[in-house]
Amino acid sequence: MTLxxxxxxxxxxxxxxxxxxxxxxxxEFEVASVRLSGPNQRERNGLYIxxxxxxxxxxxxxxxxxxxxxxxxxxxxxxxxxxxxxxSGDSFDIEAKPPKSSSSARSNPASxxxxxxxxxRQMLLALLVDRFQLKFHDDTREGPVYLLERGNGExxxxxxxxPNAIPWLGGIEGGMIYRPTGVAGMNASMQLVAQRxxxxxERPVIxxxxxxxxFDFKFENEESDPHGEITRDDVVSSILTSVHGIGLxxxxxxxxxxxxxxxxxxxxxxx
Numbered sequence: 001m002t003l004x005x006x007x008x009x010x011x012x013x014x015x016x017x018x019x020x021x022x023x024x025x026x027x028e029f030e031v032a033s034v035r036l037s038g039p040n041q042r043e044r045n046g047l048y049i050x051x052x053x054x055x056x057x058x059x060x061x062x063x064x065x066x067x068x069x070x071x072x073x074x075x076x077x078x079x080x081x082x083x084x085x086x087x088s089g090d091s092f093d094i095e096a097k098p099p100k101s102s103s104s105a106r107s108n109p110a111s112x113x114x115x116x117x118x119x120x121r122q123m124l125l126a127l128l129v130d131r132f133q134l135k136f137h138d139d140t141r142e143g144p145v146y147l148l149e150r151g152n153g154e155x156x157x158x159x160x161x162x163p164n165a166i167p168w169l170g171g172i173e174g175g176m177i178y179r180p181t182g183v184a185g186m187n188a189s190m191q192l193v194a195q196r197x198x199x200x201x202e203r204p205v206i207x208x209x210x211x212x213x214x215f216d217f218k219f220e221n222e223e224s225d226p227h228g229e230i231t232r233d234d235v236v237s238s239i240l241t242s243v244h245g246i247g248l249x250x251x252x253x254x255x256x257x258x259x260x261x262x263x264x265x266x267x268x269x270x271x
Contacts, residue, residue: 053104080262155247180238219245
């Protein structure tokens with residue numbers, strides 16, 4: 001998790017006086033359009049990165065935008081109005097371009113689905129502060145975490161078939177892990193595995209494997225019943241089994257859980 005890159009600028013959105021807020025400014029988009037999604041916008045939470053650093057968001061909820069700006073999971077966001085919700089909240093379409101002098105303007109991502117750079121995430125934060133009047137503070141407390149570690153069995157991690165593929169982790173059917181049928185990864189590092197699993201386990205996952213590089217892997221949980229009633233506990237249990245099946249393990253522990261607390265936010269006016 002990389003909260004520090006933006007939390008050092010949290011005074012931008014605090015209640016301190018201008019003199020107290022004298023901090024180096026964070027990067028901003030040169031041009032940005034923000035509007036409520038129209039009735040024909042069927043996509044939800046689609047964020048895309050294009051050559052030249054352009055960022056487009058289709059049907060993005062505020063909570064999702066905060067997640068991407070801070071590089072955190074939903075469970076690490078607290079407070080705020082109901083309309084921010086990741087699923088049921090108001091959706092927004094955003095088109096934003098960085099200044100030509102920025103490093104983002106010289107970028108050429110391998111795919112529109114590539115993750116935003118550190119600079120682009122800071123620009124997204126600046127947009128949220130400016131256009132959504134976002135004010136926030138960070139809070140750190142001890143809470144439950146998982147440690148991703150090497151297990152006692154054989155590691156079943158393969159060299160990526162395509163080392164240039166977009167790193168991915170999800171269900172064996174593709175997409176997100178909605179069913180307790182297993183876990184698959186493509187060109188995925190252990191850091192990415194930890195980050196993505198934290199989304200489903202709803203607690204931080206800390207990489208303690210000591211394994212470098214990226215891998216392909218797949219484990220099918222043959223004991224699951226994909227056609228029966230599925231609960232969150234079923235999905236969590238399947239993840240724990242699947243991780244063990246590829247030679248790793250998730251060990252419950254206590255650790256620091258960093259949270260973004262929303263103090264104030266407003267709906268932006270369309271432009």
